[in-house]
Amino acid sequence: xxxxxxxxxxxxxxxxxxxxxxxxxxxxxxxxxxxxxxxxxxxxxxxxxxxxxxxxxxxxxxxxxxxxxxxxxxxxxxxxxxxxxxxxxxxxxxxxxxxxxxxxxxxxxxxxxxxxxxxxxxxxxxxxxxxxxxxxxxxxxxxxxxxxxxxxxxxxxxxxxxxxxxxxxxxxxxxxxxxxxxxxxxxxxxxxxxxxxxxxxxxxxxxxxxxxxxxxxxxxxxxxxxxxxxxxxxxxxx
Amino acid sequence: xxxxxxxxxxxxxxxxxxxxxxxxxxxxxxxxxxxxxxxxxxxxxxxxxxxxxxxxxxxxxxxxxxxxxxxxxxxxxxxxxxxxxxxxxxxxxxxxxxxxxxxxxxxxxxxxxxxxxxxxxxxxxxxxxxxxxxxxxxxxxxxxxxxxxxxxxxxxxxxxxxxxxxxxxxxxxxxxxxxxxxxxxxxxxxxxxxxxxxxxxxxxxxxxxxxxxxxxxxxxxxxxxxxxxxxxxxxxxxxx
Numbered sequence: 001x002x003x004x005x006x007x008x009x010x011x012x013x014x015x016x017x018x019x020x021x022x023x024x025x026x027x028x029x030x031x032x033x034x035x036x037x038x039x040x041x042x043x044x045x046x047x048x049x050x051x052x053x054x055x056x057x058x059x060x061x062x063x064x065x066x067x068x069x070x071x072x073x074x075x076x077x078x079x080x081x082x083x084x085x086x087x088x089x090x091x092x093x094x095x096x097x098x099x100x101x102x103x104x105x106x107x108x109x110x111x112x113x114x115x116x117x118x119x120x121x122x123x124x125x126x127x128x129x130x131x132x133x134x135x136x137x138x139x140x141x142x143x144x145x146x147x148x149x150x151x152x153x154x155x156x157x158x159x160x161x162x163x164x165x166x167x168x169x170x171x172x173x174x175x176x177x178x179x180x181x182x183x184x185x186x187x188x189x190x191x192x193x194x195x196x197x198x199x200x201x202x203x204x205x206x207x208x209x210x211x212x213x214x215x216x217x218x219x220x221x222x223x224x225x226x227x228x229x230x231x232x233x234x235x236x237x238x
Numbered sequence: 239x240x241x242x243x244x245x246x247x248x249x250x251x252x253x254x255x256x257x258x259x260x261x262x263x264x265x266x267x268x269x270x271x272x273x274x275x276x277x278x279x280x281x282x283x284x285x286x287x288x289x290x291x292x293x294x295x296x297x298x299x300x301x302x303x304x305x306x307x308x309x310x311x312x313x314x315x316x317x318x319x320x321x322x323x324x325x326x327x328x329x330x331x332x333x334x335x336x337x338x339x340x341x342x343x344x345x346x347x348x349x350x351x352x353x354x355x356x357x358x359x360x361x362x363x364x365x366x367x368x369x370x371x372x373x374x375x376x377x378x379x380x381x382x383x384x385x386x387x388x389x390x391x392x393x394x395x396x397x398x399x400x401x402x403x404x405x406x407x408x409x410x411x412x413x414x415x416x417x418x419x420x421x422x423x424x425x426x427x428x429x430x431x432x433x434x435x436x437x438x439x440x441x442x443x444x445x446x447x448x449x450x451x452x453x454x455x456x457x458x459x460x461x462x463x464x465x466x467x468x469x470x471x472x473x474x475x476x477x478x
Contacts, residue, residue: 052325075328076328082319085320085323086320088252095248099244099245103241104327
């Protein structure tokens with residue numbers, strides 16, 4: 001079953017075209033990767049799909065809903081971890097989870113979520129006192145607190161040390177086990193290769209290749225997704 | 239309005255954890271009371287200074303909480319992208335405004351209670367002649383001044399800018415409207431300027447309530463109008 005349908009999405013900012021005719025299908029229960037260089041339009045696609053930005057043209061359906069006209073209803077069923085988003089410095093982990101849970105009609109049990117994601121020991125810690133890895137863990141828990149069917153993760157592991165990244169990968173696989181559809185924006189090819197069922201490579205606002213990791217590797221005549229990415233985007237490894 | 243009580247509870251805790259907000263709304267007005275009562279001669283007309291000062295400073299507290307702290311909180315959330323994260327939840331901007339208003343007005347209520355307790359304990363404050371009118375005046379003042387604060391917080395990009403704008407609105411208004419200096423001792427021209435500020439009806443109404451003078455429907459109407467216009471524009475202009 002298709003949970004996200006994007007057709008002919010276009011969006012320009014003052015600086016120029018960010019997304020120039022993107023079409024995508026995301027199926028229920030998969031981890032779908034969106035990869036590409038900085039400024040390729042990845043975040044704009046995700047922000048349009050989660051109702052945060054209004055597309056210039058194109059049609060979007062997420063869980064059968066239009067992210068613009070049915071925004072509030074859609075937000076009950078999706079979770080998001082956004083680039084550069086933050087919480088107030090002095091808010092405690094447990095307060096943030098309890099407050100975010102109160103926004104949803106059918107929230108998850110935030111205490112159970114706190115335990116499951118290993119945040120129980122940090123429940124009295126303030127947001128400002130958390131390290132990058134713990135902040136990301138809290139953002140994942142906040143993305144899940146509304147019991148979402150689809151979760152958008154935008155550069156979740158950027159800025160994490162290698163061991164925190166590996167831990168986070170495990171957390172993302174756990175989401176798939178629970179039947180949640182995950183849309184993962186990343187510029188780490190090893191991450192996309194390890195986690196994603198299907199991947200779209202976006203460059204200059206267009207999808208230039210799409211498929212499973214092994215399909216893309218074959219298409220790029222390479223032995224890794226990273227090699228295939230450079231072959232397909234025409235970017236130089238140097 | 240889903241989640242409003244939990245947002246109010248969290249915001250109130252956050253305000254109390256911030257030493258600046260607590261100082262502005264609680265300690266600063268109490269210090270002002272002490273300073274003013276050191277030379278507290280009865281006002282022209284014979285009203286004991288404390289019976290004018292406590293209602294005046296309660297508007298001062300509302301002004302600090304609603305015009306200075308509230309916009310700084312909202313704009314700081316915008317600057318630090320706290321609002322960006324909230325926007326990806328079903329929380330509505332109306333709910334957020336309501337919760338911020340309530341949390342900051344609870345802070346102002348604490349400050350007001352503190353002033354009344356000090357006034358009663360140390361300076362022989364007389365109880366309000368018409369408590370219902372005092373309460374009505376307090377609530378309308380809290381609504382009208384905070385609506386202006388929400389408007390600043392809805393538009394300004396950073397917390398620092400919001401603080402500067404808030405203070406630039408608050409201090410001239412505070413001194414000219416009679417929230418700091420009793421209107422009875424101000425010159426006619428100062429009073430005329432002060433009457434043009436949105437704080438003047440607030441001071442007028444709460445002092446009338448305290449002494450038992452009839453409250454002017456025009457004064458109350460002006461506060462209702464400010465609330466509707468500034469609050470309405472703030473909601474429409476709000477940027478996440």
